[in-house]
Amino acid sequence: MKIVHLAKDEKFLPLARSLFEEAFPGANTFVVRQRSGRAPTFLKPGPKVRYRRGIFFRLPWLMPELWGADVAVIHSMTKHHACAVRGLPKRTLVVWIGYGYDYYGLLSNRIGGYWFDRTEALMKKMGILERHLDTMRSHVALVAHRINVFSVNPSETDMVRAALPQLNATYHALPSFTVEDIFAQGDARMSGLDVLLGQSSSPHNNHLEMFEVLRDTLPAAARLIVPLSYGDSRYADHVEQVGRTLFGDRFIAMRNWMPIAEYQQKISSCGFVVMNHRRQKAVGNISSGLYRGAKVFLQRTNPLFGFFTELGAVVYPIDLLGTDPAAAWQPLSAELQQANRQAIEHRFGRTQVLARIRALEGFLTQHRQAA
Incomplete structure (x- = not known):
């Protein structure tokens, strides 16, 4: 063949x-x-x-x-x-x-837009909105x-x-x-108070809207770890500037690409994963977080919310971070961590x-x- x-x-x-x-x-x-x-x-x-x-x-x-x-x-x-x-x-x-x-250009009428208002306004101001729309054609x-x-x-x-x-x-x-090639590389677990926000310097992450929520709810001892190693460099510069202004030394920008095992090690202190996409993106990061014990938050309207729920994994709506932060920042129980791990293994085992x-x-x- x-x-x-x-x-x-x-x-x-x-x-x-x-x-x-x-x-x-x-x-x-x-x-x-x-x-x-x-x-x-x-x-x-x-x-x-x-x-x-x-x-x-x-x-x-x-x-x-x-x-x-x-x-x-x-x-x-x-x-x-x-x-x-x-x-x-x-x-x-x-x-x-x-x-x-x-x-995704075919589905916009069915799932809504790609960006929230503040992010879209920034894209217009930076002159990058049309270029990003063109990539979705x-x-x-x-x-x-x-x-x-x-x-x-x-x-x-x-x-x-x-x-x-x-x-x-x-x-x-x-x-x-696959679990073996990606999710199991590097540090075996993701645990701690730190928060992994987004997976790239693409506006699809809607960083600015999430900053507004986290500035009032992020636990005092937690750091915000934000991967910005690939995507739009001008957008990344702006996100880093705003992040450092709002969160100071607790904002950690990851600007350089690194091998998967090193990346997994860098984010191993993140017991919480927040992906503010309105569309299907970051499947690998989300799956890895679930497999390694992190508590994952997604937009409920993101098709991935239903996808992971149907796999048998437990994911949480991003709204919870604003409406009930005390409950949101509670780590997953050992039982839920195991259920998530099994769901990912069943779907992505080599x-x-x-x-x-x-x-x-x-x-x-x-x-x-x-x-």
């Missing part, structure tokens, strides 16, 4: 490659769009990792990696990836792994009819189907994380994830029989 992967040069790729290679040894080739003036970051070029300029995606018949592919796995449906999919023969099974940003509709298997957050499956009536694909979850990847061979057989 020949499997070709179309992907961006992102931090998720090394693990994805490792998992697919374990599931289908020697069958995988990754084709990554080469960005002008940027050296490869997360995957090193080699016989099975090819960096191609955009023209190859726009004219996919020029891309030999696609010739004779049995399966094409699309890691986020960017504009360039959609162009390539349009050139694939019918015999090729097309598998789309949605990353959120590549389909979806290209899936161009090739929805050609997708055979798709993976998005389970709680969003019906919304995606409603937004893409031409999508007749089979839903099949393909998680991007054995389970590999089994779901190997199931693609069955989908290929069905696809060929139906052709």
Whole structure:
């Protein structure tokens, strides 16, 4: 079997490659769009990792990696990836792994906006609102009819189907994380009074609104640890400035990217995780927090709230931090920590994830029989 992967040069790729290679040894080739003036970051070029300029995606018949592919796995449906999919023969099974940003433009009418008022006002003032809206533009509709298997957050499956009536694909979850490779790395537990707020310097974290809540409710002995290592650097500068003004030395900005084990060690003092996103984001950080014993707070309207609840995990609405801070800042009981750990293991255990990847061979057989 020949499997070709179309992907961006992102931090998720090394693990994805490792998992697919374990599931289908020697069958995988990754084709990554080469960005002008940027050296490869997360995957090193080699016989099975090819960096191609955009023209190859726009004219996919020029891309030999696609010739004779049995399966094409699309890691986020960017504009360039959609162009390539349009050139694939019918015999090729097309598998789309949605990353959120590549389909959320289709769901805004169903889940509301992405930002709260203060954050959106800041984005307008900084002149970055239109750019961020542009990154949410979806290209899936161009090739929805050609997708055979798709993976998005389970709680969003019906919304995606409603937004893409031409999508007749089979839903099949393909998680991007495993317990063993991500959540169990570094310090084994997350405990203490410190609070992990957000997971990047993206406005989707809605930091400013959360600062207003935490300035009055954050326990006196707690620190606010805020990852700002990737995303919009100007936005990160503003968040850090406001954070230091409001919280002083208790505000800890994490501005430099670090390996996962080191990152896990840095946040091990955080017994509380607060993610103020209105959309599906930070699945890895949330899952890791639940697995490692932290108490997690999410927006109730975020589709991830329902997703983790349906897994059997216990998450809390962010509103509780303002309405009943005394209860909110109580750590999880040992019983709830164990329940959360088991829920994450059941969903993201490496054995389970590999089994779901190997199931693609069955989908290929069905696809060929139906052709």
